[in-house]
Amino acid sequence: MTSETPNTSPSPEQIRRAPKALLHDHLDGGLRPGTIIELARESGYDGLPDAAAEGADRLDAWFRSAADSGSLERYLETFAHTCAVMQTREALIRVAAECAEDLAADGVVYAEVRFAPEQHLEKGLSLEEVVEAVNEGFREGERRARADGNRIRVGSLLTAMRHAARALEIAELANRYRDLGVVGFDIAGAEAGFPPTRHLDAFEFLKRENNHFTIHAGEGFGLPSIWQALQWCGADRLGHGVRIIDDIQVADDHSGEVTLGRLASYVRDKRIPLELCPSSNLQTGAAASYAEHPIGLLRKLHFRATVNTDNRLMSGTSMSNEFEHLVKTFRYTLDDMQWFTVNAMKSAFIPFDERLAMINEVIKPGYAELKAEWLFQASPSERR
Ligand SMILES: O=c1[nH]cnc2c1ncn2[C@@H]1O[C@H](CO)[C@@H](O)[C@H]1O
Numbered sequence: 001m002t003s004e005t006p007n008t009s010p011s012p013e014q015i016r017r018a019p020k021a022l023l024h025d026h027l028d029g030g031l032r033p034g035t036i037i038e039l040a041r042e043s044g045y046d047g048l049p050d051a052a053a054e055g056a057d058r059l060d061a062w063f064r065s066a067a068d069s070g071s072l073e074r075y076l077e078t079f080a081h082t083c084a085v086m087q088t089r090e091a092l093i094r095v096a097a098e099c100a101e102d103l104a105a106d107g108v109v110y111a112e113v114r115f116a117p118e119q120h121l122e123k124g125l126s127l128e129e130v131v132e133a134v135n136e137g138f139r140e141g142e143r144r145a146r147a148d149g150n151r152i153r154v155g156s157l158l159t160a161m162r163h164a165a166r167a168l169e170i171a172e173l174a175n176r177y178r179d180l181g182v183v184g185f186d187i188a189g190a191e192a193g194f195p196p197t198r199h200l201d202a203f204e205f206l207k208r209e210n211n212h213f214t215i216h217a218g219e220g221f222g223l224p225s226i227w228q229a230l231q232w233c234g235a236d237r238l239g240h241g242v243r244i245i246d247d248i249q250v251a252d253d254h255s256g257e258v259t260l261g262r263l264a265s266y267v268r269d270k271r272i273p274l275e276l277c278p279s280s281n282l283q284t285g286a287a288a289s290y291a292e293h294p295i296g297l298l299r300k301l302h303f304r305a306t307v308n309t310d311n312r313l314m315s316g317t318s319m320s321n322e323f324e325h326l327v328k329t330f331r332y333t334l335d336d337m338q339w340f341t342v343n344a345m346k347s348a349f350i351p352f353d354e355r356l357a358m359i360n361e362v363i364k365p366g367y368a369e370l371k372a373e374w375l376f377q378a379s380p381s382e383r384r
């Protein structure tokens with residue numbers, strides 16, 4: 001008999017119960033389809049696609065297939081509908097509360113959720129009112145999660161849209177609401193043609209204020225975008241960053257020798273966190289399949305890779321679902337899941353002592369408990 005503990009792939013149910021940390025999730029990309037229909041009815045928004053008339057499930061499927069276009073620009077068109085129903089204080093509170101509740105039910109213990117305040121002003125809210133409503137919703141969702149026996153902590157990231165010209169204003173907003181629920185800043189939107197250097201003033205302001213930011217880069221566009229985000233703008237993390245793979249050569253002979261270019265080396269050496277979003281990347285064409293997704297190689301090479309949802313509605317996904325795909329594709333174990341989760345927690349924008357406590361008091365004990373479950377299974381044969 002061997003005394004080695006099994007290091008097998010976790011079951012879907014274990015994946016759901018495992019504590020998970022999420023750094024890249026869009027509030028306006030994660031609404032419940034039923035909520036969209038109700039909010040549209042209440043607010044008189046009549047622009048929803050015809051599928052909405054056939055119910056929440058049909059609308060759910062519509063979002064997934066409309067986002068499944070192979071291009072980031074087409075993918076982003078679907079957000080017109082979610083933003084349209086997120087224009088009042090009540091709607092924002094509801095969407096944020098449900099977001100926190102849904103993530104907690106999926107086993108997420110820490111999440112940074114982003115949204116662009118400038119996209120929620122159509123009915124007269126101010127930027128401040130938008131931020132306050134969303135934060136109020138997150139607090140409400142955290143309370144509801146606790147009542148359901150789940151634990152989650154949610155922070156807001158304020159996004160500026162890269163095609164617009166309000167980045168400095170939004171950066172100032174993020175700075176003002178720092179310690180009041182906002183943990184950092186981001187820029188998003190179409191990447192090609194809108195380099196992050198257009199918003200240098202915003203990034204320089206945040207650096208002077210010792211604040212944190214991530215930049216969507218290396219998703220719809222390649223290495224120049226990543227290079228600018230890091231070396232011109234000074235991003236703390238890369239939203240996606242998946243195209244860093246273009247700077248990594250794997251020899252196609254038997255050796256399989258790996259060579260990193262200067263930029264890929266820098267990203268790995270400096271432990272720059274990559275907010276990888278596998279399912280979203282398949283939809284926008286940044287990767288062809290889970291098996292070919294760079295996350296497999298990046299994990300092997302010990303980049304600071306993290307697993308994220310991006311847009312749960314448009315990708316029909318959840319953190320558990322992302323991990324299920326990865327476990328199936330790369331035969332990941334609970335140790336791999338823990339590695340990704342600790343990477344995410346190390347890269348979070350909350351203070352160091354809180355990150356450490358989350359890792360040592362919540363994440364590691366959670367995985368230890370799951371890893372011990374085989375010991376208590378009913379029959380000896382099931383134990384292996
Ligand atoms: O993967 C993405 N890449 C770039 N921009 C995105 C992505 N997902 C969502 N957004 C954009 O971010 C805004 C604020 O949440 C969304 O409205 C959408 O336009």
Ligand SMILES: [Zn+2]
Nearest residue numbers: 026216239310
């Ligand atoms: Zn994103």
